[in-house]
Amino acid sequence: MAQQDRAIRTRRLILEAAASVFDDRGYDRATIAEVLERAGVTKGALYFHFASKEQLALAVLDEHVLDIAVEPQQIKLQEFVDVTQVLAYRLRSDPIQRGAARLAVEQGSNHLDRKRSMISWADFVEGLLIEAKGRGEVLESVAVRETAELYVGAFAGMQMMSQALANRADLNRRLTVFHQHTLPSIAVPAVLARLDLDPERGAALDAVLKAGLLADATH
Known part of the structure; x- marks a missing residue:
């Protein structure tokens, strides 16, 4: 052992x-x-x-895809928000997340197949949205796969812009703005009103997750 x-x-x-x-x-x-x-x-x-x-x-x-696991929430869309906020926070300093982010969006190299990473993230987001839709949290008109790919592509662009302008220090705020603009077209109004989009949520959740991992490692 x-x-x-x-x-x-x-x-x-x-x-x-x-x-x-x-x-x-x-x-x-x-x-x-x-x-x-x-x-x-x-x-x-x-x-x-x-x-x-x-x-x-x-x-x-x-590892970039597998490394984010947030606590289950009563509202599945809150888990979706939480995953993106934790990822945005970790992109400031976590070496795995930062390295994977550059590999995923880097232009000019033909020696690495990046499709697997993008597809895996889109599959992950799609799974969350499918479960949320099954719970009645997502509008019936929403095309789940297209929405998942929209979020993955938009997040990639947001983190590149944030990296260029602020070394990703403002990424959680940018993500909150994006959620504020897009979630009204995805979530049913009663669920939307209950979502916590606070940009500081990523840091708080990351601290809780790391504390849990540390406790598991000592037992």
Whole structure:
């Protein structure tokens, strides 16, 4: 068990180092040597987990999708808002999220298939919206898949603009403005009135989630 835990920690260390390099340098300019230096691991340890730079990048993109899990809410649309606000907050400093964000939207490189990441995020959002619609929270006229893809594409653009103008420090506020403009065309009025769109919600939820993970790790 101790060996397995060590392997999990090593893999995470490598992923975070790789994501940091991708965030700083982009996919094409990133090197395995830089990842090894930042992770402080041997080449053998890295290749035990990842066979290539492409596998490293794809793992970072996959982690980007899997790493956000908020507490269940009575209103499913609130969970959707919460996921986006936590992601927006983590994009300020979390190496996995920052590295994955650059990989997902970076232009000019043809050496990495980015479709999987975008499709995975759209699938994730679609799942939340389908469940919300099943609960009667979403207007019947809403095309769920199109709406999911709209949100994923818009979020990608918002985080790029926020990165250019404010190093993503204002991303949660920008996201709240976007929700204020778009949710009235998605949510039924009674649900819309109950949604908490506070831009500070992302930071608060992230603190709760990390506290829960820490408690789980100590038991």
